[in-house]
Structures are given as C-alpha cells and as structure tokens.
Amino acid sequence: MAADETKVLPESYPMNGGDGKVSYARNSFAQRTAVDASKKFISEAIADLLDIEFDPILDSSIGFGIADLGCAAGPNTFYAVQNIIEAVDSKYAKQHQKSKALEYQVFFNDHVNNDFNTLFRTLPSPLRYFPVGVPGSFYGRLFPKDSVHLMHSSNSLNWLSRVPKSVGDINSPAWNADSIYCTGTVKEVVEAYSSQYKKDMENFLNARALELVGGGLLVLVLGGVPNSVTSSQTAIGKDYEILGSCLVDMANKGLISKEKVESFNLPIYYASPNEIEKLIQDNGCFSIVRMETFPGNRKHIYNSQMWTLIVRAGFEAIISNNFGSEMVEELFELYTKKHMDNVSIFSRDDVISLLHLNIVLKRKI
Template identity: 50%
Template sequence: MAEAEGKAYTMNGGSGLYSYSKNSDFQREAIDAEREHINKAIAVELDIDIISSSNTFRIADLGCAAGPNTFLAVQNIIDAVEIKYQNQGKSSQCPEFHIFFNDHAANDFNPLFVSLPPKRRYFAAGVPGSFQDRLFPRAFLHFVHSSYSVQILSRVPKEVENKRSPAWNKGRIHYSNSTDEVVKAYTAQYAKDMENFLKHRAEEIVHGGLMAFIIPGRPDGRPHSEVFANKSCELLGSCLMDMANKGKISSEKVDSLNFPLYFASPQEVETAVRQNGCFSIEMMEIVPQEKPQLKAFTSSMRSGSENTIKKHFGEEILD
C-alpha cells in the first residue's frame, strides 16, 4: 500500500487466476501462526475498562488487500476479546465489534466486501487511504492489526531514481545486492515511514490499546542480499534485464523501475518504536516459514507485482 508520484503499489484485485485472493496462502499461514500470540496479548495486556464507556470495540486492519486473509485476522482478535470477557465472568458485557478494512484507494475493495462472511459478528466499513497518513479520529481505535503491509514503503527513495545521485540504482529494481548507497537510501526511507506510521497510530489508538503486526523481514545481522524475499526481487529484476538485453523492453525502463519494499530486522523495528516513544513492545517473535513450492511462489509474486509491471512496461510482457 504505497504511493509514489501518484502510483499506488497494490495487489491484484478480483478473483482471477493471479489475484491476490487466490494466491496468498503463504500470508495466511503467518496469520494462523499469529493466533496464539494474539490470544496471549489480549488475555494479558488488554484492559477491557478502556471500552466500557462506548461498548464498541473498534479494530482496524491496515493494508487489508482484497481478502480473504483479513477476515481470519480480525476474527482471531474478536475471538480473543470474547474469551477474555468470558474468563472474567462478563460475557453479558461483551461489546459490539466494528471493523475497519483499510488499504489504498486504488485497492480493489469490491471482492473484499462481496466475500464478507455472511454470519460475521461485527459491523464492517472500508477506509481508503495510505496508513502513512491519519485515517481515524483521535483516540478512536482499540486494536490495530497489519499483516504483510508495513514492509511497503510510502515511496521509492528519491536518490535511487536520480541519475546524478551515487544511489542511482541502474540495472536493478530493488536494493538487494545493490551498492551501499542504495541500501542506505532504502533504510532511511523505511525509518522515515515508520516514524510517520507510529506517530499517526499514537494519535488514533486509545490509551491502553494494542497493535499487532506480521512483518516479513530479516534476522538481525543477516545481509540484505541473503534474505529470501530480497532474492525474489533480485530474481525478477534479473529476468527484466535479460528481456532488455534481448530487446524485448528498454534498459532505460528497467533502470527507472524500483520496488518500494524494505525488509527490516527486529532491531530496526525496535529502534523505530523506541524513538517514537508512545508504544512499548510486549512481545516479538521470529516465526520461520517454509518456502512455498515453485508454482505457488511464482503465482504469489505475480499477484503482488503484476500491477506495477503492467503500469511500467505494458500488459504485453506479463506472461
């Protein structure tokens, strides 16, 4: 969910063969793995007195894409809150739930709302806009969730696109395996985006509220070039350069394409939270995931990058 120079980085909408809704099993596995941590965080950390005045528990899923994973994520949160009320003998006082599904305005919200669970135990609303900006009234939300979204930058670093800059990323579409100047530009953009993200969430979340993120990243100390997600972008860039060398696309077009993705380490996340000063990290765990099968992997890559490739090079090279 990023926008640079008017271009939004969005997943494939609809329900076609390469839609995000049909190619996000890998992300769903992470949400399944997260459930235990959500239950524990709400059981231990959530003070239900913060919602007693309104009797409405408000949840936002930032970067919800086109579904269906967002439904699983918010249901896990709702289940955990209801269990907490039951364990405290207050089932009759359990609040109503209002869910806000957020993504960029260019996101295809239609399949999301068409596929809403028919027997859901919550009220649903869509909130279009970048989570790098304010989205909600002050002290409004009780729980903020985001899965596989915070790694998307608000824009490609300006230095990377400037031919006169030492950080110009010629011949590559990402910072993976690039020069130190390119990596530093991406790192600085990530730090700036996280500063904005946390600043706005601090205004929107009630005192005592919670946030939970699933962030694809890299272990502390691991070089960027050795991270699987980065290798994937590097591979895609290499394929595009091969096509340029064969005259199927222009090399200048490849030079001008950069993906606004940054895969942070736990230490970088901790630093961003500490510098913001409005939140504390109650738990953090690295959850290893098995690499997907080749066919599933390529379909997943296409569902996430097809819109960008199509806008930049045209539709004829997609297959």
C-alpha cells in the first residue's frame, strides 16, 4: 500500500547523524534561522486558518496529529514543533474554554536512513506530546488517509527525490559538466531540474492531500530564487561554485576522478515564487491560503569555519557516496580555505539573497 502508491524511488542522502563535531544536530543553526523567521507567520496562520472541528463533548480528549516532514535529527524540528503546539493550544483554548487539553502526537519524518536514534535520544524533556518517528520519503505516502491535522516542512523541499538523470549524462544536451548545481543559465539543465521538481512536488502534494484531515493545514518553509533571477546570481549559488571548484582542484591533483566531478550534481533546486504558485495551482489539490517571501538571512555564510560544518553536515553523505569517504576530510579543508579567500563575494551588491518562502496550503474539499 505505502510502497505501491510511491511512484518515485527517491535517493536518500541523510544529514550527518550522531551528535559529533560534523553532525547535523550540532551544525543546523543556519536552518534554525529559517525556523525562527517562520515562527510568527506559522503562529498567525494557525490562529486564523486552522479549521478543525472539535466537538467539545465527544472530542474533549481527541488526539491532534502534527507531522514534520524532513525533520533530520533535531534540534530545529523540536523548536518548530513547539511553536506549532503553542499556536494550536492557543487556538483551541479560544474555541473551547472548558475543554480538556488536546493530546498531541508528533510524527517526525525523514528518510529511512536518517539518524532516528539521535533524534529520539535528544527529544526535549519534559515532553508535551507523544513522539513518533516516520521513516520514508515524503515524495510518497507516509500516513493513512485523513490522519494528520497539520503538516510542516522546513528546509526540506529544496531537496529533490533524485538528481535528474540527464544532467549527469555526457550524451545528453542537459549534461551539466561545468557545474554541480542548477545555475539557471543553461536552458536544458533548467528544464531537467524543473521537470524533476514538478514531478516531486506533485507526488508530495498528492500524498499530503490524502493524508491531511479536512480543514488541516500544510505549512511549507523553503528557499527560492526571486522571480527572473537565476541561482547563479545568489549567494548560495556562489557558494556551490566554490564547492564545485574544490572538486575540480582535487580532480586536477589526481585525487578524484575528473569524470566523476563532471557528472556530479546536487539534488537541490530553488524555484521562483511564480513557479511554485503555478505548480500548486496546476496540481489542484490545495489552495494557497497565505504566502510571504522575503530575502533570506545570510549571516552564517561569512564565517567560513562554521559554514563549512553546516555544508558538510548537509552534503557529506552525497559527496561520500559519489567520491568515496576517504576524500571528504581533505575536500572540506580545501573548501574552508577557498571559502575564506572568497568570502567577500557574499557581501557584494550584485549577489542576491535566496528568498525565504513561507506558504500555507489548505486542502480543497
């Protein structure tokens, strides 16, 4: 059932596990910025838009299901969930003064090889909810129908289910040999990436439309490029170029294969607000009931040492998988150095911040 309805076979490159020096748990404060930036927006959206019918007599002790999709290993997911629960509590208290408190069940979702052990061991205490781990790609079904009241995804939907095959294929017009990401400047590469993004988002939205209860909300926090801007003009694009050039340097020194570098691409895509809006409208399952965009904060990118840990926590698995784990240490040493040498790029006026997008969707009945 779950497997049958999964139309994609997603790649899975989890954030670094454990709680050591290069773990995601200890190097996710950049992503925390996104959680903080969305806090007020989400609270208000819940107050204004959450529309679950609670019968004050029958349902005084009903369970309320919250899912965080792409949770990684904390602590960001715990902050996000805490904020959601406070907002739902407040909304519920206004509706039903005399009712008992809701019982929350929180579904922490990520790939099957995410470090759930660390996630569970670092749960905050005391807990205001029943925690649950849900292994699997959110590009397929994860929950029974009509079973979750509010779903949230932060910093996750920029990860595609896979790198589009053509961009790593020397025989394809979309071969992206000179770059490790979708710069937005080569038509065929953009088409390959945006087509994969469209497929992934359709699978995501179709699955969520089945799983959310009526009146529930789907809250998305993700990065995007401003309309008519290419990723190559953004700070994160410049950063990927530095990482890519380190791989080229290592290939030139004969430390890794040049062919592997040319065929390597990140499964990351930043759409524009217009592209995302159209995609949700075309899908047809959800209405966009609230949306805001603003330039993302790039304060962390100026500290090359810290930034290296952030990038490593996110990309070590995919890099190891492609080039072997023995080159990772040297790569990130080189990257820190090169990042430091080029850090002035990130404060240039013509270098654009990625957009921070907050979107609230409601299932069409």
